[in-house]
Amino acid sequence: MKKDFLTLLDLTPQELAGLLQRSREMxxxxxxxxxxxxxxxxxxxxxxxxxxTRVSFExxxxxxxxxxxxxxxxxxxxxxxEPLHDTARVLSRYLSALVVRTFSQETxxxxxxxxxxxxxxxxTGLTHPCQALADLFTIQENTxxxxxxxxxxxxxxxxxxNSLITGCSMMGLDLVLACxxxxxxxxxxxxxxxxxxxxxxxSVQVVRDPTAAVSGARFLYTDVWTSMGQEDEAxxxxxxxxxxxxxxxxxSSASEDAMVLHCLPAxxxxxxxxxxxxxxxSIILDQAENRLHTQKALMEWLLS
Ligand code: CP
Ligand code: NVA
Numbered sequence: 001m002k003k004d005f006l007t008l009l010d011l012t013p014q015e016l017a018g019l020l021q022r023s024r025e026m027x028x029x030x031x032x033x034x035x036x037x038x039x040x041x042x043x044x045x046x047x048x049x050x051x052x053t054r055v056s057f058e059x060x061x062x063x064x065x066x067x068x069x070x071x072x073x074x075x076x077x078x079x080x081x082e083p084l085h086d087t088a089r090v091l092s093r094y095l096s097a098l099v100v101r102t103f104s105q106e107t108x109x110x111x112x113x114x115x116x117x118x119x120x121x122x123x124t125g126l127t128h129p130c131q132a133l134a135d136l137f138t139i140q141e142n143t144x145x146x147x148x149x150x151x152x153x154x155x156x157x158x159x160x161x162n163s164l165i166t167g168c169s170m171m172g173l174d175l176v177l178a179c180x181x182x183x184x185x186x187x188x189x190x191x192x193x194x195x196x197x198x199x200x201x202x203s204v205q206v207v208r209d210p211t212a213a214v215s216g217a218r219f220l221y222t223d224v225w226t227s228m229g230q231e232d233e234a235x236x237x238x239x240x241x242x243x244x245x246x247x248x249x250x251x252s253s254a255s256e257d258a259m260v261l262h263c264l265p266a267x268x269x270x271x272x273x274x275x276x277x278x279x280x281x282s283i284i285l286d287q288a289e290n291r292l293h294t295q296k297a298l299m300e301w302l303l304s
């Protein structure tokens with residue numbers, strides 16, 4: 001049966017741990033002769049902008065011996081009304097996998113149901129599981145073990161936060177999210193995260209006070225206040241989320257060796273200051289690099 005990767009729940013916790021281990025091997029000992037995607041073509045259907053996800057997938061596919069084909073909405077018939085199910089079935093006749101960035105989670109679900117090939121969610125308005133893979137890997141690189149590590153996420157309870165909840169709760173981390181009223185993560189992802197955490201020994205909490213959230217945290221994580229598609233709300237979001245800015249004062253309330261994460265792109269001066277972006281304990285660029293290694297491990301798992 002073909003595998004998809006629409007959320008982290010498409011993996012068991014054991015498979016997730018295995019992917020993180022494989023990412024580490026691929027990062028530490030790159031093997032140019034290892035080509036599990038040889039002769040395979042992977043489509044990248046992106047309805048939203050992307051720097052990291054697009055480039056890391058294209059480069060990763062190339063490094064594994066495969067070919068990537070970027071399909072922008074401008075160029076394919078989907079934007080002119082060709083049904084999703086026809087698109088999925090036709091693309092399955094040419095491609096070995098389809099990586100999709102789109103607005104609604106339902107779109108990736110329909111594509112996965114109709115396609116005979118693996119479908120990968122490269123971000124929807126609800127989730128960003130490829131990002132969470134790299135987040136967990138980056139945390140693991142910088143700590144003895146994932147289990148019991150405390151991480152504070154600050155700001156908007158968005159797609160990145162929803163996937164982080166699932167990932168942390170599968171792997172037994174203690175995640176505290178500080179979000180203002182009205183900006184909580186998705187209720188279903190929170191409830192499911194708490195269920196998963198009760199099995200893994202982790203925990204998921206939502207609080208209002210950012211200083212309380214960062215207290216004792218080894219990792220501080222933030223993302224933009226206005227995600228793609230929410231541009232009309234930018235002014236209100238800047239006002240409501242201002243107390244959650246990741247700045248020097250907040251960093252000084254965390255554990256003294258606390259490290260800083262951001263999925264990027266950042267709006268410097270909004271959710272994070274320049275000073276924190278450039279701080280010696282910012283591991284944001286490693287986190288971005290790790291998109292490449294974790295997605296290579298993912299593609300190998302899906303296609304070999
Ligand atoms: N973090 C992330 O997904 O970045 P891009 O939007 O640049 O792909
Ligand atoms: N929350 C952001 C993440 C970008 C990678 C967005 O959806 O725009």
